[in-house]
Amino acid sequence: MPHCVIEYSDTLDVKPILTAVFDGALQSELFEPGGADIKVRAQAYQQHISGAEHRDFIHVQLRILSGRNLAQKQHLSQSVLNQLLKLELISCSHTVEVVDIDRASYAKKVS
Secondary structure, rough: OOEEEEEEEEEOOOOHHHHHHHHHHHOOOOOOOOOOOOOEEEEEEEHHHHOOOOOOEEEEEEEEEEEOOOHHHHEEEEEEHHHHOOOOOEEEEEEEEEEEEEEEHHOOOOO
């Protein structure tokens, strides 16, 4: 855990974005050292409108098991946002949100 889902403008190079999100989640120190449980994936969008002017975007949804407090969630989202901002992208909107996964209904099996 977490599942980091990135939505982004297809005009952006995704590799540094993937790395930034992974690094931000790892640096939050809310997950296992080494990041073995951090999962990052991305979906590019060709069609999008971001306000009145054309602007690229990156939106990251961090899905984590429920039980973290508000301060931990804020720290996680800020940690990821800080790493994204280091990319110094021009005319790009950056957003990050943390979403709880209900522990009681979550199922996982690795085969």
